[in-house]
Amino acid sequence: MALLPVDEALARLLAGAEPLGEEILPIAQAGRRVLARPVEAYHTQPPFDASAMDGYAIRADDVLSVPAQLKVIGESAAGRRFAGAVAAGEAVRIFTGAPVPPGADTVLIQENTERLEDGAVRVLQTVSKGRNIRRAGLDFSKSDVLLQPGRVLDPAALSLAAAANNAALHVVRRPKVAIIATGDELVAPGEVPGPDQIISSNDLGIAEIIRIRGGEVLDLGIVGDRIEHIEAAIATAIEKGADVLVTLGGASVGDHDLVHAALTRRGMELDFWKIAMRPGKPLMFGRLQGLCVLGLPGNPVSSLVCGHLFLAPLVSALAGRPYRPDIRRARLGADMPANDQRRDHIRAEIHPNEHGELIATPLPLQDSSMLSALARANGLIIREPHAEPARAGDPCEVLMLR
Known part of the structure; x- marks a missing residue:
């Protein structure tokens, strides 16, 4: 059988691999997920003219020449606005994030003032009109579309969606990837191996590749070299709704390959086997009852290299995440x-x-x-x-x- 070129194998693997259905998640659980629908703003941010500094809300015309003295008539703090308005010759003590009271058109920073004992403030430096005010809607306005489908909800995107008052988000469902490690020679980390056994390691590295690319891992454990046990594990993957089945070891399709035999008995349609690459030549790919089946080699390095080259882009495509090899x-x-x-x-x-x-x-x-x-x-x-x-x-x- 001729060896399949790597690029052709990857193209066949990814053919038809599209983002899966969507689900709705509370925003606190949506981090690192991929948006399935646009994110809209449900209010304006900031919702009012807000102070960008600690200082005094004033009328700029009152301080065209300095020093000038203004009467302090109240205070505006974040979450607790001043209820009145600012008239000529007046000032309101204001703090960052607080609403600017009506009548004021400027915020004078406190470093350029001197508080007097009689409830007044002396202005030591002039300031231009509109300075240090964040206008309503500076960030976004109600009904603005802020994020598009396909965006990974990184910290900035997640915070933006929250600031726009989204309590839940439509995200692409994470692909569920079942992993079966096969072989009588394998024992789990921490166990004492027998004289002819080794520690199973491929499954952990492959699981991490899946998680990094946005997948959910379904670890079906180590399965011994019994065809009925392998078939039972395959049935479990199907019953639990896996989208991808990854087998580790036994990727060959020879007469004594129990993994291939078990998959064939379950109805797998083999797409390809044997890739023109090193390491990782005995790579198997097929489809089984809606499952993508990827048989990775048993050698640890071969398994992980194939995981980077083939499994990573497949999981990314199903998760709706952009993928570009570095x-x-x-x-x-x-x-x-x-x-x-x-x-x-x-x-x-x-x-x-x-x-x-x-x-x-x-x-x-x-x-x-x-x-x-x-x-x-x-x-x-x-x-x-x-x-x-x-x-x-x-x-x-x-x-x-x-």
Whole structure:
């Protein structure tokens, strides 16, 4: 079977991957979610002319020459306005955020005044009309559309929606991604492995990729190498409403591959298997009763690299989140041999040199089982199929991981 090019595999994986339905959430629970509908302002902000400084609300014409003396007739504070109006020769003590009383057209900052004992204030510096006042509607007006669908509710967007008096928001439903780790050799972190066992680690890294991209993780745990157990886990994923099923290990479709056999017995339609890439060649993708099924390799590095390249954009598309891989231009920090028919993703340390150019230095060991190397690497050097030998200093492309 010919190996499928990476770009074609990704295109087939993402075909038809659209944002899922919407749900309504209290605004306090909507952080980092994606808007499904526009956000409208339900009132004007600020709703009144407000003071931008602590000082005195005055008429600018009363202080055309200084020093000038004004009679202080009251106080306006945030949440407690002055009930009267300002006439000629009068001032109202005012604080930041407080309503500017009628008659006043300017706020004089307190640093340019001197309070007198007889209830008056001496003005020491002139001020232009309108100074230090935030006019009603300066930020937004009632019925303004403030945020558009597709916006991720980051801190600023969330605060804006709240300021516009939205108590709940329509957001894109998070895709639910079920994870099944398969293999008799696996035990959970913290357990004591037997002489032929290892600690399961891929599931945790894959789950974090899902969360970062806006998905909800449904961890179905470790499933042993029994076809009936694997089928039961698949059935659980379907029953719990998963949108994506990720299997870890057993991504091959050989005669002894229980994962593939279990999926086939449940009715999966296989789209592709085997990708022209390294690491991650035995990647499987299919569809099962509305589920996207992604079979990731068992080797930890292969699994996580495939997670970054394929699972991250799939979850992002279903969650309605923008996705653009962080691919940059760099220069090689070491010589590279010619490449074969697979696209290589070489773990590398990538840092700027004294001229600001990124230098990508491949790590000396690239075995697909070595998580320590992947944790050291902050990016992957991308080497296209059949690339010619390259020398240190030659240009290259890198995919930044962090």
